[in-house]
Amino acid sequence: MTAVVEPPVARLAALPGVSTASRVAVQAERARVTGRVLPVAPALAGLLPAAGLRRGSTVAVHGGTSLLLALLAEATATGSWAAVVGMPSLGLAAAAEYGVDLRRVALVPRPGAELPAVAAALLDGVDLVAIHSETVQAAVARRLSARARHRGAVLLTFGAWPGADVELSCRFSAWAGLEDGYGHLREREVTVRARGRGAAARPMTASVALPGPGGSLAPSSAPVAVPLRDEATA
Amino acid sequence: MTVPSPRRSGELATRMLVLWCPDWPVVAAAAVGGVSVTAPAAVFSANRVVASNAGARRNGVRRGMRRREAQSNCPDLAVFAADDGRDARLFESVARAVEGLVVGVEVVRPGLVAVPVDGAAAYFGGEHALVERLVDEVSAAAGVECQVGVAEGLFAATLAARCGEFVEPGRVAEFLAPLPITELDQPGADRAELVDLLRRLGLRTLGAFAALPERDVVNRFGAAGVLAHRLARGRSERPPLRRSPPPELTLTEEFDPVVERVDVAAFLAKGLASRFCAALAGHGLACTRLGIYAVTEEGEHLGRAWRCAEPLTPAGVADRVRWQFEGWLRAAPGQRPTSGVVRLRLEPEEVVEGRSLQLDLWQNGGTEEDDERAARAFVRVQGLLGPEGVVTPLLDGGRDPAGRVRLVPWGDPREPSTPPDATWPGRLPAPSPATVLDRPVPAQVVDAEGNPIGISARDRLTATPHALSITGGPRREVVGWAGPWPLAGDRRRTGPRRARLQLLLAGEPDDPPEAVLLHCAGTENPLWTVEGVYD
Numbered sequence: 001m002t003a004v005v006e007p008p009v010a011r012l013a014a015l016p017g018v019s020t021a022s023r024v025a026v027q028a029e030r031a032r033v034t035g036r037v038l039p040v041a042p043a044l045a046g047l048l049p050a051a052g053l054r055r056g057s058t059v060a061v062h063g064g065t066s067l068l069l070a071l072l073a074e075a076t077a078t079g080s081w082a083a084v085v086g087m088p089s090l091g092l093a094a095a096a097e098y099g100v101d102l103r104r105v106a107l108v109p110r111p112g113a114e115l116p117a118v119a120a121a122l123l124d125g126v127d128l129v130a131i132h133s134e135t136v137q138a139a140v141a142r143r144l145s146a147r148a149r150h151r152g153a154v155l156l157t158f159g160a161w162p163g164a165d166v167e168l169s170c171r172f173s174a175w176a177g178l179e180d181g182y183g184h185l186r187e188r189e190v191t192v193r194a195r196g197r198g199a200a201a202r203p204m205t206a207s208v209a210l211p212g213p214g215g216s217l218a219p220s221s222a223p224v225a226v227p228l229r230d231e232a233t234a
Numbered sequence: 235m236t237v238p239s240p241r242r243s244g245e246l247a248t249r250m251l252v253l254w255c256p257d258w259p260v261v262a263a264a265a266v267g268g269v270s271v272t273a274p275a276a277v278f279s280a281n282r283v284v285a286s287n288a289g290a291r292r293n294g295v296r297r298g299m300r301r302r303e304a305q306s307n308c309p310d311l312a313v314f315a316a317d318d319g320r321d322a323r324l325f326e327s328v329a330r331a332v333e334g335l336v337v338g339v340e341v342v343r344p345g346l347v348a349v350p351v352d353g354a355a356a357y358f359g360g361e362h363a364l365v366e367r368l369v370d371e372v373s374a375a376a377g378v379e380c381q382v383g384v385a386e387g388l389f390a391a392t393l394a395a396r397c398g399e400f401v402e403p404g405r406v407a408e409f410l411a412p413l414p415i416t417e418l419d420q421p422g423a424d425r426a427e428l429v430d431l432l433r434r435l436g437l438r439t440l441g442a443f444a445a446l447p448e449r450d451v452v453n454r455f456g457a458a459g460v461l462a463h464r465l466a467r468g469r470s471e472r473p474p475l476r477r478s479p480p481p482e483l484t485l486t487e488e489f490d491p492v493v494e495r496v497d498v499a500a501f502l503a504k505g506l507a508s509r510f511c512a513a514l515a516g517h518g519l520a521c522t523r524l525g526i527y528a529v530t531e532e533g534e535h536l537g538r539a540w541r542c543a544e545p546l547t548p549a550g551v552a553d554r555v556r557w558q559f560e561g562w563l564r565a566a567p568g569q570r571p572t573s574g575v576v577r578l579r580l581e582p583e584e585v586v587e588g589r590s591l592q593l594d595l596w597q598n599g600g601t602e603e604d605d606e607r608a609a610r611a612f613v614r615v616q617g618l619l620g621p622e623g624v625v626t627p628l629l630d631g632g633r634d635p636a637g638r639v640r641l642v643p644w645g646d647p648r649e650p651s652t653p654p655d656a657t658w659p660g661r662l663p664a665p666s667p668a669t670v671l672d673r674p675v676p677a678q679v680v681d682a683e684g685n686p687i688g689i690s691a692r693d694r695l696t697a698t699p700h701a702l703s704i705t706g707g708p709r710r711e712v713v714g715w716a717g718p719w720p721l722a723g724d725r726r727r728t729g730p731r732r733a734r735l736q737l738l739l740a741g742e743p744d745d746p747p748e749a750v751l752l753h754c755a756g757t758e759n760p761l762w763t764v765e766g767v768y769d
Contacts, residue, residue: 065668065769081608091766092627092639093666102627106612106644109625109672114618121618125611127604172746175768178714178738181698184663185716185736185749185768211665 038075038127038154041099043208043219047192048166049199053128053156056149057165060133060157064170065091066098066210067192068130068158070217071168073099075154080104080127085119086111087132087158098216116140123153133159166196170210187212247387247470249403251351251361253332253368254395255325255380258345259285262324263314274308279316281631281652315651318553319496319560321345326561329538330569331375335367340523340541343421344557348391348541351384361400385409388543389465393417406468411441418443418462423543428455428462440466479519485510485580492531492574496559499575501621503555504548504645505613510580511548520545523584526558531573536562545586555580612644621645633658633721634734635666635751635766660721662734667751667766674763677704677752679712679735688760689733693720702737702750704764713747714738718754730756734765 013020019027037052045051053059053075061068072095076082081104084090088109096102106126111118115135122129123144133141141162148155157164170190177186190210195203205224212218255261259277264287269275274289278301286295286304293308305311321344332347333339336354341347351361358364365382372380383394385401390410394401401409415437419429437443444466451463464470487506493499514521522545527537538561540554555578562571612624625641631652632638642648681687681697688696695718701709718733735752749768755761 063769069668079604081604083612088672089669091635091666091668091670093629093635093670094668095627096629097664097666102629103648105627106608107625107627107641108615108619108623111619111623117618118615118623121614122611125607125609125614127608174746175714175738175749178716178736181695181715181717183716185665185738187665188768 036152038080039078040071040074041217043206043217044070044192047168047194047204047206049196053154054165055127055152055154058145058148058155058157058161058163060159060161060164060167062159062167062169064172064190064210065158066094067168067170067190068156069095069098069100070208070210071156072105072128072130073217075128076101076104081106081125082128082130083108083122083126084130085122085132086115086135087130094211097211116144119144120147123147123151123155126153128154128156130156130158133157133161136161138162164196165198166194166200169193187218247390249351249384249386250388250391251336251349251354251365251368251382251384252342252388252391252395253328253347253349253372253380253382254392255328255345255378257285257287258325259316259321260287260290260314261378262321262344263317264312265324266320267312267314269312273312274310275312275314276304277314277316278304280650281656284316318344318557322557323560323564326558326565327376327569328372328378328380329561331372332368334375335371336364338539340539342388342392342541342543346392346395348388365400386468387465387470388541389420390468392420407441407444410466410468411439411444413440414438415440415443418465420543425458425462428458431455444468479514479582479585480517483510483513483517483519483582483585485513487578489574489576489578492576493559493578494563494574496556496563497621499559499563500552500556501616501645502578503552503559506578506580507551507555508548510551510582511546514582514585518587519582519585520587521551521582521584522546522586523582524551524554525579525581525583526555527579527581528562528575529577530571531576532571534571534573536571536575539583551580609644616644631656631658633661634753635662635670636672639670660719662719662736662751665768667749667768669767669769671765671767674753674765675705677702677762677764678706679737679752679754679760679762680709686760688757689718689720689731689754691731691757693718693731693733695735699735699737702739702752711740712737713740 009020037050037054039052040048053071061071072082077099083106085108090107092102108118119129119131145155145163170192173189175185175188177183187209188211189207191205191207193203193205194200209218260275261271263277264271264275272289274287274293274295276283276286276290276295278284281301283295283297283299283304290308290311295304295308295311301313325344329339329341329347332349336349338350339347340349355361355364358367361384369380369382372378381395381398383391383396383399385391385394386403386406390401390406393413394409399409415432416429417440419425432443443463446463448460448463451459485506493502522542524540524546525537526540529535538558542550615624621643624644626644626648628640628642628648628650630638630640630650640651679687679699680701682700687699690696699712699715701711703709715735715737717735721732721734732753732755735754736749737752738747738749741748750764751766753763753765
């Protein structure tokens with residue numbers, strides 16, 4: 001008698017929370033087509049679990065205004081609206097160089113004590129809300145994340161955020177272009193490392209030129225998953 | 235004076251008197267700037283001349299000229315920036331002077347007032363007597379010169395005012411016939427394309443266009459062409475709508491707290507305007523004459539009617555309300571209302587069928603649902619923080635990363651004041667710093683011996699930078715530098731020598747260097763500030 005032997009992959013994929021690579025790819029593609037994911041530059045797409053900013057998620061960016069601007073670029077260029085709260089020192093000329101469509105960006109430089117109300121109002125109507133996390137209390141942060149999830153907006157936070165779905169951190173390397181009084185700052189290699197919860201649990205890194213030549217974002221090496229033993233030592 | 239009674243056919247427009255103040259933007263700007271009216275002056279928008287006075291024109295300043303070209307033609311030209319609010323504010327005194335003599339004053343735009351002429355001419359004993367009184371009154375009360383024209387219909391009367399003519403009743407077509415076809419393209423009419431086409435078809439005068447049969451004009455140019463054709467023939471823009479607008483379309487709004495500031499009024503006006511136009515559109519109407527009436531806390535009643543040749547869009551209504559508030563709230567002391575406005579009434583005094591307006595909305599790209607949703611969110615935040623709370627950035631021409639960006643409050647028109655693609659000597663090459671400090675931080679740059687360094691008269695650094703301390707903090711070693719980029723600026727304006735410098739600072743032992751952008755002013759005691767961080 002022969003028992004029906006399931007292929008091992010199918011058996012694994014039947015476990016709750018586990019999926020096959022091809023099914024993940026199909027889901028990501030469907031999400032992208034139906035607009036449930038806001039696009040990001042191809043160089044950064046490999047880092048994010050849905051190959052973009054999934055609506056309803058919270059993405060925390062650590063230590064790199066450039067990375068925040070680069071994340072805004074593709075989404076605003078394809079017609080989404082973005083709002084930046086509490087960052088009066090944002091370099092908007094740099095934003096334009098990264099490809100952000102400034103016509104679709106609104107700034108609330110000084111929300112003051114009204115920050116929770118302002119952020120909540122923006123999450124209701126805007127696709128992408130970036131907030132400087134410095135003055136946000138943990139309870140407010142959780143409420144805003146929940147609001148983003150409910151309204152289908154993407155909450156980008158600059159700095160640590162409790163309960164972020166994906167955390168992106170930058171590791172800068174040296175600048176190129178300066179030669180003792182000659183030249184000018186030209187480009188810089190940045191290693192972006194993504195980790196988070198759920199589908200993003202496996203840490204990924206990618207090297208990008210941020211800024212690349214001409215001020216835009218340029219891919220430098222394809223995203224790679226961090227080997228597990230590196231993870232242990234990191 | 236015997237005036238033959240005008241023909242009462244529905245086709246002919248009412249006889250209008252138009253009072254025109256030539257070069258109004260320049261007159262208003264010169265009055266505010268304290269420049270003599272006779273001195274050459276011009277008003278610029280986006281680096282191009284939009285209006286100039288006679289003195290400037292004599293020296294070869296023309297509309298559409300670049301500022302540099304205009305200044306090279308006329309070196310003592312006074313340069314002013316365009317400002318609709320200023321124009322409207324100062325024009326209020328002219329409108330008030332006209333209103334003192336004639337009822338039914340309609341402001342077409344700052345610089346142009348129209349009044350129906352029949353009743354007033356009969357009262358003052360003829361059109362010439364009326365015009366004489368008006369010109370005297372305006373120059374005495376407002377201190378500006380003006381020209382007056384009388385003809386049937388607003389379009390013909392405006393052209394008559396240009397030449398200071400009284401067109402005999404019933405002879406509008408003869409008056410218009412020899413005028414060039416380009417006169418059809420009045421400000422706000424948006425007929426440049428049509429006029430260009432007609433000119434290329436060989437129709438050089440209004441008369442030649444008027445001679446075409448109306449049926450052919452409809453076939454070839456559509457509704458917009460028919461409208462222009464009617465104007466060229468001296469008819470009214472559109473057959474008057476017989477029914478008066480239903481009273482429920484009048485929008486009354488109470489303000490608590492009272493409105494005392496123009497920016498608050500401008501913000502409220504936007505919301506009111508969209509509601510007002512939506513209600514009209516619901517009845518298939520659009521407004522061509524808008525009455526703006528206000529009651530102040532002390533019970534003063536203010537009112538003014540605005541006339542527009544084209545049906546008003548929500549943005550047009552909001553602009554006119556804002557201009558009117560500028561005129562009331564920022565008038566000279568004595569003419570200003572003594573308290574804030576508690577009630578505002580917007581009244582559609584003349585309406586036309588709104589088809590053409592709906593077409594216009596359609597052409598404007600149709601606001602998508604997403605855009606509308608985002609706009610609502612921004613307006614709500616403006617309600618929380620005030621109109622300046624939400625801004626949209628606009629990239630302008632300029633040298634420094636902060637000066638290139640202009641922040642426009644949400645809802646205000648986004649118009650670049652300088653062409654962003656022009657070359658700017660001394661502008662830093664891309665990439666720009668990702669953080670531009672809104673308050674630059676003072677710093678000190680020293681050489682290897684610890685002496686402060688500065689910029690020499692030849693725009694070189696006096697020594698190689700070795701270390702930097704920010705606001706008196708610990709010294710950080712400089713591992714790389716580039717510059718200086720001198721800021722030449724205006725050669726005629728002397729000031730401290732200024733330059734920019736890019737520095738690469740050593741970080742913590744394991745960290746990569748950090749790049750900053752510094753600004754330096756002065757040679758003797760250089761004042762260094764950190765302007766931006768490349769993070």
